[in-house]
Amino acid sequence: MAKLDTSEIEHRLMQKWAQEGTYQFEAGRPREETFSIDTPPPTVSGSLHVGHVFSYTQTDLMARYARMQGKNVFYPMGWDDNGLPTERRVQNKLRIRCEPHLPYDPAFTPDPDPKRKDVTPVSRRNFIELCHAVTEEDEQAFEDLWTRLGLSVDWDQTYTTIDDRCRRLSQLAFLQLADKGEVYSSHAPSMWDIDFRTAVAQAELEDREVKGVQHRLRFGIEGSDSDPEGTLTVMTTRPELLPACVAVIVHPEDDRYASFIGRQAITPIFGTSVPVMSHPLADPEKGTGAVMVCTFGDTTDVTWWQELGLETRVILGRDGRLLPIAWGETGWASTNVARAQAGYDAIAGKTSKQAKVTIVELLRDSANAVDGSDRAPLEGEPVETIQQVKFFEKGERPLEIIPTRQWFIRLLDKKEQLVEQGRKINWRPEFMRSRYEHWVEGLKLDWCVSRQRYFGVPVPVWYPLDANAEPMLDQPIFADQATLPVDPMSEPPAGLESHQRDQPGGFTADPDVFDTWATSSLTPQIATGWPDNPDKHASTYPLDMRPQAHEIIRTWAFYTIARAYMIDGQIPWENAVISGWVLDPDRKKMSKSKGNVVTPIGLLEQYGSDAVRYWAAKARLGMDTAYDESVFRVGRRLVTKLYNAGKLVIGRLEAVDLAYDQVDSAQITNELDRSFLAGLDAVIVRATDLMANYETAAALETIESWFWSHFTDNYLELSKNRAYAGDPSALATWALSLSAVLRLFAPTLPFICEEIWGWYFAGSVSDDGAKPAGNSIHRCAWPTSEELQTATENASPDVFEIAVETIGQIRRLKSERAISIREEIPAMEVAADKAILGQLSAVIDDVVNAGAINSVKLTPSSEPASAGTLLEVSFP
């Protein structure tokens, strides 16, 4: 019991728990005795921030509570290391870039000098090896932080989303879906990031506001050359897509354009003949009411293109630059080939942004864009506007829609069932359910799972090559499920030889990898041992709890529910527990990109792990919380108080050589003690109820406020004299109540509670049910009413409250007179109702002792005391 040194305690206990396997999952115990958690595998992209500390602590509270309820807690940890964030981090950190066509160089070592301007191209295999090396380093740092924070994770249950088992399960789950006809590949317009050069899924899109300029483009109408009214004007923010125009759409009931429907319009400059058609999605209120459809400017274009069977004229390449296009007899048709080609050559090879500028200049300069007329193709002045544009959530330039071949998992045919699955899950807080439902109901696309990247789980597919070495994409060769994981880029499919790779009549690999979510949506299966360890799976699945943040309801939660439904028709977990965000004092979300992040390890050093956990535990589930360091200080104060209270109580118990297993609650006969314990009992009942409902913050509030106002500030003060005098009732009460207090705080403050527990309670106690057994408080039972029953029989908390009110008034009188609490007062008078005085008289000795009162007079009064009090204390 030296001076409190939280850092020393933390390091010592971290080691003890690891050595003793305090948090180990016990294989073989039945499902109903198990509490299993589908832990979010954090993205291993460099560093954890204070938001992680916040939400993972909230999960740990539930894990620890369940463990104290006698549950066999299954609390695994995963690292999500596959995917773009890792690739990007490795690229930046090591100054390299993956160039898949390069040969493997076993001797390559990166030069991470940050001053170096250039970037070294490396082979795919080198790149993947370096990704592994970097993530291993990061994962160790993450584990160290979690351990220091006191997460009661079973470190034997870990996985990384790129490890062999995850790659195998990810591929297996995909192949099983292929067997059921739930996956397909198609060459279709897809959301495409031109920087990462990969397709992205609907769930990874986000809208951002971008300044745009609206231009009015005048199209000619075929056969109306001489008619001054024979033009049609469209409005567009993407004039550079004019060569990709395939139709003009108007609303079927728009009278202005009724006579144009069914005729052909001629695009300015390029002289392309495109049909004028009607479709209800054209909004007469917007722009001119007439829209040009391009392949592809936005998702509505895709809809029109599909529903109206329009032509395809793609001009954007995968790098976001305009493709070279030939016009004329063998190329694209135009009423004026030379002019179309000249116009296009001016924009070919440019980015969309550059081409936009050029094409507007061309249109402006063009006096007679429409053949044989003088009508200027640009009408009026451009108008600036703010538009909502779709971005990849990790991207920096707007997404384009580019036709590519991608693999999809069918979801659109399961929307109703997936909403239904969501209704079987308890969402905490409940209102988060609506986020899930809105997302499912708003789904527009199947799940695009292929990515044109490198550090991921390979799509386990090859294609046969025909005699011309062209892949037969409609005849994919799926990998044998017994040989997973497989890398089609380095292994041949069953029945073929490596030398046939990329040869006519041979095979070629699908070069893509899966979307990270395609693997992380399987964490319930990965963690619980599906399908290799059926016993473990049966004893942990479906899991009890999925903790996660609200911004990934549409990705992780949704995909996980969908995968589980397709695998076994079940919900993956009973409870979706949604944490809030940590906001900085300006109420912006704290994130690395905003540069306002505080490093967690520094906080743990400064305030102690328990104090940081206290801050996380005080926040209500699902509520965003402002980052406020004063709460850490409050937590630290609580830790210090517990330490000191523990020192006082245990110091006394040891001074009289009273071991915990000698404590006899039948000796608790003093009314103050009994009444105090009755109040503790009420706190236990309420806290237990709240914890069972995942209301950890409210439970802590209940325990904490009682601890200060009843336990330390009043009960210990009131009973101290008796305890020092060796009164068995007081000593037994001290032992029982401190034991309960430590266990109530143990989930929130695991370090200090374990430390104090070790001074006295650990190992010295019997294993008779209510009394805790074992060497660690974290394997002990959560307090119950039963363990206090002997002492609290027929006791009411009221007597203690009356004593508290009396000592409170004594202190106030002394405070008003500016005298020390120890200063002796010769006489005191208490006026109150007879019944109150009766209760008070049973405990008055403790009150006058604690208040240093020499004599007391109890005066019955028929008048009620002053408003709000039961009694009136005065010093005559």
Place this chain on the structure above:
RNA sequence: GCUCGAGUAGCUCAGUUGGCUAGAGCGCUGCCCUUACAAGGCAGAUGUCGGGGGUUCGAGUCCCUCCUCGAGCACCA
């Protein structure tokens, strides 16, 4: 535009199914070194419960409406 959440003391927040005089912590003021604790203790001050209307014996809490902030989804020519 639709949906969800939030609005309570200077700050951060709690207020169960309507019920005594609306609470806590921080901060602030004053007092007290009391044998666990000065990294402490005790005491004190502080409110148009976002605005308006309604239901009720009674509304921070229920209903209607409006305002502000945050978020999700949709639209986005």
